[in-house]
Amino acid sequence: MTVETLRYGDRETDYRVASADRLTEKILIHVHPNGDVEVEAPPNREAADIKVAVQKRARWIFENLDSAKDTQTYALPREYVGGETHFYLGRRYRLLVRAEPKAPSSVKLVRGCIEITAPVADKAAVKRRLLQWYRVRADDYFQRRLDHIVAGLEWITDPPPMKMMYMERQWGSCSPVGSINLNVALIRAPRHCIDYVLLHELCHLREHNHSKKFYALLHKHAPDWVATKAELDGLAELLLVE
Template sequence: MASVSSNEHTKEKYSFVYGDEAVSYHVIRKAFPGGKARKIAIRVHPDGEIIVTAPDDAGYSDIHEAVMKRAKWILDAIVEFRSHQKYVQTRHYVSGEMQFYLGRRYVLKVIEEKGAAASVKMNRGKLLVSLPRFDSKKTSLVKGLVNDWYKYRAECIFQERLQYLLPQATWVKGIPGFRILPMQKQWGSCSARGALMLNPHLIKAPKECIDYVILHELCHIAEHNHSERFWRLLTQVMPHWKEVKSRLDSMAELYLNE
């Protein structure tokens, strides 16, 4: 799900039929700098949306042919994501709900006590949220406190992992800046100037998955698209990245669920 940022134009909507199922997909046109690989890339997001990134002058027949060649893979991905969604329930931010942090599950416990300071802390397998009052806004208060806690922890851990991984990314000069940005369909992105954006929900995943996303984006500093050189570079710094990515994707619906 990690991806490089790009100048996206209006999405074009098309569809295809595979077996008994009609599938819609969106095409985003992209201008490729001279000498860069001009490939048609297909991505299936956890919510089932299919995005096809194609050169700005690619013909519809070429795009459709590329999609049909991967039709079975697309349907398999959709079916897999649908199976994950069966276990995703709307969060109400009440005691007993499950929260994630660094790949581990924690039970949310909300404590309301008059005069208490609003706070979030972890203790013995629980994520404890203290509230200073009882009122009808409890759900939004707990959600806000939990999200702020995730963002704070994300800033700390992402900085720590970035510092740890930078020696492997020998092509990166200096320390790239990064900021935390909630995203619905991406774990991270990299600007043309080499600034990273990382999703705070990523802090719910194991450190190895966090490392994968950071390394993915660091590779984009050297190669701004998913060319063969990009994948070789990523394999060089994380040989088992496919397994790690699969692990992260398999939990995406749960980690991104608010």
């Protein structure tokens, strides 16, 4: 194993290079949540070759390092105060809190901000309104995505009933009677991640467990589901925190 340094613009990071017998062609780069960068290469690859391959992915590596750092910063319980970062459909928004005794309560998306107006804008009130707003948005958005996805699946004629709840560590589940439960917090994820969870649960309407047949079905309708799942797993800590 060797340690190398990657430079990109004015940034630099160290990375470990290990040779992996199971690899024949590909060089694999991993950016771990703690900020470690690890490169796996086939045993016969030249060091210079590996360096070039890593340099080519420099931008991607630093983007992933930034999001790993975000996770450490943002995966903390929220305070529900102005200036805080909150997520919606994969984007980050700044929370703007306005206490207005006479104005009606509202939650709005305004230029990169989630703006909450309430007569009393303490932590409990802001949290309640924001979580309510996510639920209303999720209800509408998930239903539209569900209708869209169902239209392309031959084993379903009508969209199944959908129930929404806040869950601690699960994005969705499928009940034996054929209804789909979804975590409201999924509305914080990017659309392709939402679609993946919906499709996963819809596949369970035909294949009830995680059998080979189930994964074949999933793969047929979402060939890149592995990458999407990995992305969602990586975001989980950030999106499930309240």
